[in-house]
Amino acid sequence: MTIAALRRLLDEIDTQGGPDAARQWHLRLDDQPRPAAGQATPTPTPPSTDLRAAIAELLRGGATYPEVREQLGVGSYTTIAQVRHAEGIPVVRRPRPTRSVEETYALYAEPYGDGHARWTGPWAGRMPQIQHPGWRGRKESALRVAFRLEYGREPVGNVRAGCGEPGCVAAAHTTDRDMRKALARPRTRAA
Ligand SMILES: [Zn+2]
Structure with missing residues (x-):
């Protein structure tokens, strides 16, 4: 199938219902009893094999529904959801790319105790991580974002x-490297 043909097909599917119709469709779907294991999931309007493959590939790569639409040009949320369910692709938990880094920080930094905060968002190894807005936005340490929020400038060296x-x-x-150096100076002189 050519890209033009795929776009025509997606356009056709899109006219069946936009996001609002898709949401209502999902509300109804969720009210239905889930099929028992081993039984085939009902697919009212099965999309073409090429379209399914294209959507599945993007979903497996971690794309959100709006991002799948953005990449393919068109495509209804209903169709994307059908593919995800049928292929058993898990929903990727990650910061929504439409949120600013400051909003993402506020969402995941959970205050506790004497002014401390624990990170409840995504991690990269042992580093709390925030993704910048946009498709494949760059990732940054949540501590650097927090530092900029507090001091209004870029940190020097590592933030701890x-x-x-x-x-x-x-x-x-x-704190950044400069702040730690400044704090360490009096102690160094005393020693
Ligand atoms: Zn603290």
């Missing part, structure tokens, strides 16, 4: 919590 609380991401507790 200065409170000694393991894993703390509270903006007011972040």
